[in-house]
Amino acid sequence: MWTIFWQSLLLASVGTLILRLGGRKSISQMTTPQLTIIISLGAILGGEVSAQGIGKTILGAATFVGFLVMTEWITLHWNRAEKVIKGEAVPVISEGKLLVDNLKKLRLSVDDLEKRLRMAGISKLEDVQVGTIEDNGEFGFTLMPHARPLTMGDLEKILKANFPQMNIPDSTNQDNIFTEVMTGSHTNKVPNQLH
Structure with a gap:
């Protein structure tokens, strides 16, 4: 069970890094290929967790949401972390x-x-x-x-x-x-x- 948690946390971190490196266009400004890549990335990351059964999938999804909440909290409290995670103008x-x-x-x-x-x-x-x-x-x-x-x-x-x-x-x-x-x-x- 802890393996799923740590794998989900790792996948959320890697996914965030990949998207951060990918650029700064919002969904409304993305081209069709860019949107396809983002959706595919979500499917790939999610597929790793979803093949584990319903309980482990729920734990994995909760870990992804927890990761999002944690990064938002960190970026709210530390300006330097906000620049690293979200970028700046x-x-x-x-x-x-x-x-x-x-x-x-x-x-x-x-x-x-x-x-x-x-x-x-x-x-x-x-x-x-x-x-x-x-x-x-x-x-x-x-x-x-x-x-x-x-x-x-x-x-x-x-x-x-x-x-x-x-x-x-x-x-x-x-x-x-x-x-x-x-x-x-x-x-x-x-x-x-x-x-």
Whole structure:
């Protein structure tokens, strides 16, 4: 019985490592061959456990779920473990220019990146101040000042400039969530266990 537990734990670890090395596309962004490989990998890993009988199969499945819960708990409490297990955001655009070396590391073509830009409603690469591929494969970005839509902060500046007698509180902040990706450190107050 303990053999099934340790084999399941080993298979879950190896499966996680293989998927981690495989890349960072979410299921919705996978091509048919990539999805086929993921499903096949699940069948191969599961087949090792399922040929053992119902009790041992349940133990194996419980071990896989336990492994998932354990890795989520570990990544919630240790930032370094989160980076190793889940990965981290990788910048692919900076100041309107492609970061080609990072695209190569991610095995992401310019055409794939352009597809993500179009899906985000961005028509020019030059309009992107910072673009990242997040650990889940999604595209994150912030636009250059000239390409950003009008915000409350912009409206406040206009009102203050044109109506100085109005008391309008300042709601702008220079740091944002992309600062962490570009500098590698948190700029806001986040409890250590939630990095």
